[in-house]
Amino acid sequence: MSxxxxxxxxxxxxxxxxxxxxxxxxRRFGQGSxxxxxxxxxxxxxxxxxxxAVVDPLASxxxxxxxxxxxxxxxxxxxxxxxxxxxxxxxxxxxGLGLTTCDVLGFxxxxxxxxxxxxxxxxxxRRMILVGTAPRGGEDIMHLEKPSLAKYFRDPxxxxxxxxxxIFFAPTESSQAAGQAFIARLSxxxxxxxxxxxxxxxxxxxxxxxxxxxxxxxxxxxxKAIRQPTLxxxxxxxxxxxxxxxxxxxxxxxxxxxxxxxxxxxxxxxQFHESxxxxxxxxxxxxxxxxxx
Amino acid sequence: MSxxxxxxxxxxxxxxxxxxxxxxxxRRFGQGSxxxxxxxxxxxxxxxxxxxAVVDPLASxxxxxxxxxxxxxxxxxxxxxxxxxxxxxxxxxxxGLGLTTCDVLGFxxxxxxxxxxxxxxxxxxRRMILVGTAPRGGEDIMHLEKPSLAKYFRDPxxxxxxxxxxIFFAPTESSQAAGQAFIARLSxxxxxxxxxxxxxxxxxxxxxxxxxxxxxxxxxxxxKAIRQPTLxxxxxxxxxxxxxxxxxxxxxxxxxxxxxxxxxxxxxxxQFHESxxxxxxxxxxxxxxxxxx
Numbered sequence: 001m002s003x004x005x006x007x008x009x010x011x012x013x014x015x016x017x018x019x020x021x022x023x024x025x026x027r028r029f030g031q032g033s034x035x036x037x038x039x040x041x042x043x044x045x046x047x048x049x050x051x052x053a054v055v056d057p058l059a060s061x062x063x064x065x066x067x068x069x070x071x072x073x074x075x076x077x078x079x080x081x082x083x084x085x086x087x088x089x090x091x092x093x094x095x096g097l098g099l100t101t102c103d104v105l106g107f108x109x110x111x112x113x114x115x116x117x118x119x120x121x122x123x124x125x126r127r128m129i130l131v132g133t134a135p136r137g138g139e140d141i142m143h144l145e146k147p148s149l150a151k152y153f154r155d156p157x158x159x160x161x162x163x164x165x166x167i168f169f170a171p172t173e174s175s176q177a178a179g180q181a182f183i184a185r186l187s188x189x190x191x192x193x194x195x196x197x198x199x200x201x202x203x204x205x206x207x208x209x210x211x212x213x214x215x216x217x218x219x220x221x222x223x224k225a226i227r228q229p230t231l232x233x234x235x236x237x238x239x240x241x242x243x244x245x246x247x248x249x250x251x252x253x254x255x256x257x258x259x260x261x262x263x264x265x266x267x268x269x270x271q272f273h274e275s276x277x278x279x280x281x282x283x284x285x286x287x288x289x290x291x292x293x
Numbered sequence: 294m295s296x297x298x299x300x301x302x303x304x305x306x307x308x309x310x311x312x313x314x315x316x317x318x319x320r321r322f323g324q325g326s327x328x329x330x331x332x333x334x335x336x337x338x339x340x341x342x343x344x345x346a347v348v349d350p351l352a353s354x355x356x357x358x359x360x361x362x363x364x365x366x367x368x369x370x371x372x373x374x375x376x377x378x379x380x381x382x383x384x385x386x387x388x389g390l391g392l393t394t395c396d397v398l399g400f401x402x403x404x405x406x407x408x409x410x411x412x413x414x415x416x417x418x419r420r421m422i423l424v425g426t427a428p429r430g431g432e433d434i435m436h437l438e439k440p441s442l443a444k445y446f447r448d449p450x451x452x453x454x455x456x457x458x459x460i461f462f463a464p465t466e467s468s469q470a471a472g473q474a475f476i477a478r479l480s481x482x483x484x485x486x487x488x489x490x491x492x493x494x495x496x497x498x499x500x501x502x503x504x505x506x507x508x509x510x511x512x513x514x515x516x517k518a519i520r521q522p523t524l525x526x527x528x529x530x531x532x533x534x535x536x537x538x539x540x541x542x543x544x545x546x547x548x549x550x551x552x553x554x555x556x557x558x559x560x561x562x563x564q565f566h567e568s569x570x571x572x573x574x575x576x577x578x579x580x581x582x583x584x585x586x
Contacts, residue, residue: 047309113541207461236543236544236551243544247536247540250529250553250555251529251536253555254555254556255555255556256555257552257553257554257555257568258541258551258552258553259550259551260545260550260551261550261585262546262547262548262549262585263547263548266443272583272585274397274585275585275586276548276585278575278586279392282571290565292554292565292567292568292569293553293568293571
């Protein structure tokens with residue numbers, strides 16, 4: 001049904017898993033004694049948006065599993081307009097794989113899905129890495145209409161990866177250069193690619209962000225129930241999901257370490273991939289009940 | 294004039310250095326290829342307040358220098374009521390030692406002194422670790438009169454180390470237990486001790502905190518001039534110098550990584566000494582011009 005392939009995200013074949021009504025696309029590679037690491041992706045991102053400089057080093061000590069949720073890339077189904085709906089697909093996928101426990105790297109939207117899963121089924125994740133994301137009830141989550149982001153979406157000269165570099169990296173020479181290097185790394189994979197996400201994916205996921213901003217009762221109180229050791233990571237100049245959201249995560253999760261990077265935005269893990277993978281590997285290698293590593 | 298002794302902060306002899314009108318007390322121990330690490334202490338802290346579980350591991354790869362500023366412990370002179378005055382003493386001490394460059398660990402008040410020195414004489418510090426501290430113009434710095442702290446100072450049953458445990462650690466069982474372990478480690482040193490700081494030290498240092506809260510011009514703009522790779526560390530439940538001050542440091546210093554610890558207060562570096570020394574050692578071992586490590 002599924003096989004694990006050592007090697008790189010650049011050339012690992014895409015696999016497909018049929019679970020009930022859906023067929024999920026995923027890539028699985030790497031090996032080692034660590035728990036498998038489920039990687040859940042950002043707004044509109046597909047399997048092809050995972051930076052090999054991030055996921056390949058992590059695959060040297062464990063299996064890495066990249067996952068297209070429903071309606072993304074070559075996965076069937078509709079894109080749910082809620083984080084809870086996204087969590088259901090991720091859980092169905094893990095159940096279909098027969099994975100009862102793993103570690104997780106949730107980036108942006110994927111980090112929200114990871115939190116939702118940790119609340120709904122606490123037994124799944126041993127350790128969690130949440131990058132560039134926000135708690136339920138967070139602030140200023142993916143408001144692409146605000147001037148600091150809208151200018152990039154309105155510019156007809158910025159399409160595809162050129163726009164991604166602007167919105168994922170800080171407006172400095174050094175961060176933009178890191179963005180160019182990131183795009184070059186993504187472009188190494190040339191076969192067996194996912195189709196890009198279209199406007200219907202964007203609309204459903206934006207709806208999920210709007211719903212995630214809502215909260216009832218004590219703000220952030222839900223985070224107290226997430227006991228997993230957690231590493232929260234953010235760039236301090238993140239315009240898409242501002243770093244204050246990572247502060248609220250680290251303050252309210254009972255067992256979380258926060259790491260922030262300078263001169264970087266939403267894509268801090270790609271900009272500082274050497275540091276990030278070193279820190280993430282050290283965090284994942286720990287079997288302490290406590291997050292500090 | 295000064296000698297370096299391998300070994301532990303628990304039993305290294307105190308040395309004295311005469312510079313102009315003052316005689317500074319210090320301890321110097323450890324060895325290795327790293328730059329010497331100057332350790333600058335917190336409000337009312339003396340040489341005896343450095344946790345051996347923090348400074349001894351760091352001394353395995355470099356010299357560690359613990360320093361009593363003027364009027365502290367057995368150092369002569371009056372305690373300056375400004376951070377700038379404290380920086381002058383630290384610079385005089387380094388000049389007297391003949392140290393033109395080193396790394397620095399500045400904790401709380403000591404972290405303010407480190408920032409001041411980095412601005413006044415940028416050539417001194419190669420890499421900076423700033424723990425539980427605040428930028429100039431920071432907020433809610435050491436307001437011991439606020440209810441959340443005053444209750445510990447008004448309680449006649451809390452004296453000395455018992456009070457320190459309450460104000461440096463979070464009000465949880467786990468953090469208070471870490472506080473007890475910290476005190477036990479401090480108590481290992483039994484000879485050649487500093488006298489404790491008295492009310493005149495407190496008054497002058499509180500004046501320094503009040504002056505440090507003042508700023509002119511653009512708030513935090515002065516931090517842009519501090520180019521050193523910097524590691525900022527804080528416990529998320531720090532009541533003495535709230536973690537928001539560390540956020541402002543990491544957002545405004547151009548080259549700083551932030552690390553926060555859960556379930557901990559002002560003394561997060563002591564509570565999570567294994568993690569802190571591992572992270573600090575990795576940070577100090579780097580010779581990259583960039584802070585991420």
